[in-house]
Amino acid sequence: MATIEIDKVSKVYHGNVPAVSEVDIKITDGEFIVLVGPSGCGKSTLLRMVAGLENISSGTVRIGGRIVNDVEPADRDIAMVFQNYALYPHMTVRENLAYGLKNRRTPKPEIEARVAEAARMLELGPYLDRKPRALSGGQRQRVAMGRAIVRHPSAFLFDEPLSNLDAKLRVSMRGEIKRLQRRVGTTSLYVTHDQLEAMTLADRLVVLNGGRIEQIGRPLDVYHAP
Numbered sequence: 191m192a193t194i195e196i197d198k199v200s201k202v203y204h205g206n207v208p209a210v211s212e213v214d215i216k217i218t219d220g221e222f223i224v225l226v227g228p229s230g231c232g233k234s235t236l237l238r239m240v241a242g243l244e245n246i247s248s249g250t251v252r253i254g255g256r257i258v259n260d261v262e263p264a265d266r267d268i269a270m271v272f273q274n275y276a277l278y279p280h281m282t283v284r285e286n287l288a289y290g291l292k293n294r295r296t297p298k299p300e301i302e303a304r305v306a307e308a309a310r311m312l313e314l315g316p317y318l319d320r321k322p323r324a325l326s327g328g329q330r331q332r333v334a335m336g337r338a339i340v341r342h343p344s345a346f347l348f349d350e351p352l353s354n355l356d357a358k359l360r361v362s363m364r365g366e367i368k369r370l371q372r373r374v375g376t377t378s379l380y381v382t383h384d385q386l387e388a389m390t391l392a393d394r395l396v397v398l399n400g401g402r403i404e405q406i407g408r409p410l411d412v413y414h415a416p
């Protein structure tokens with residue numbers, strides 16, 4: 191596990207008003223932080239800077255004490271889960287789960303053990319030999335989470351992972367993420383525009399508005415604030 195330190199981080203897309211302004215968040219080991227706020231408030235830009243996928247205009251992000259942009263992408267010990275699943279369509283579920291580990295030259299028995307562990311946690315056992323097109327939306331999203339889990343990363347970054355699912359499935363997947371969070375306890379930064387999702391999952395909530403932190407605190411304190 192690792193801390194994530196976001197220190198006076200700003201982003202200006204050329205010539206525009208800042209998308210993110212001087213954001214400070216210290217995420218402690220094992221903490222689950224949810225970023226909420228209206229569309230365009232900078233959630234996704236901030237998450238992408240933490241992931242090292244977007245240049246930071248000023249400020250620094252450290253994960254486990256190391257400055258994100260100083261670490262080669264392949265050596266970054268973080269895993270991302272997106273709303274569009276990003277599964278390889280020509281590979282089976284098992285191959286999708288194993289792919290990132292194979293790339294990192296993880297020994298085969300270790301890959302098999304981690305795939306089996308993720309399949310157990312996410313109840314994907316019966317689907318391991320299917321291709322993504324033969325899965326439901328919820329099952330695909332579980333595979334996407336499985337791909338992150340098998341890495342045993344020191345931090346998870348979630349970008350609206352449930353927003354493509356229907357309402358009923360969102361509720362059940364929310365419960366599933368909550369259970370995983372209790373079990374795995376990995377430091378997480380989670381972006382959503384769904385208040386209930388935020389309330390259910392967050393140890394602390396960060397409300398962004400116009401690229402700045404408007405509120406930060408425990409869910410009940412934030413949503414019951416005057």
Ligand code: ADP
Pocket residue numbers: 203206209227228229230231232233234235236
């Ligand atoms: P959110 O995820 O909260 O919806 P974003 O981080 O996507 O917000 O966007 C924050 C602001 O930055 C918005 O004003 C958006 O239009 C702008 N923005 C996002 N990406 C780009 C880009 N690649 N180029 C220019 N402006 C961008």
Ligand code: ADP
Pocket residue numbers: 276277278279289290291293337
């Ligand atoms: P990692 O182990 O870091 O997830 P991958 O090689 O699995 O590395 O993926 C590299 C990048 O490509 C990731 O950002 C992933 O989300 C994206 N990606 C994975 N599958 C697809 C796909 N089918 N189409 C487009 N992008 C994908």
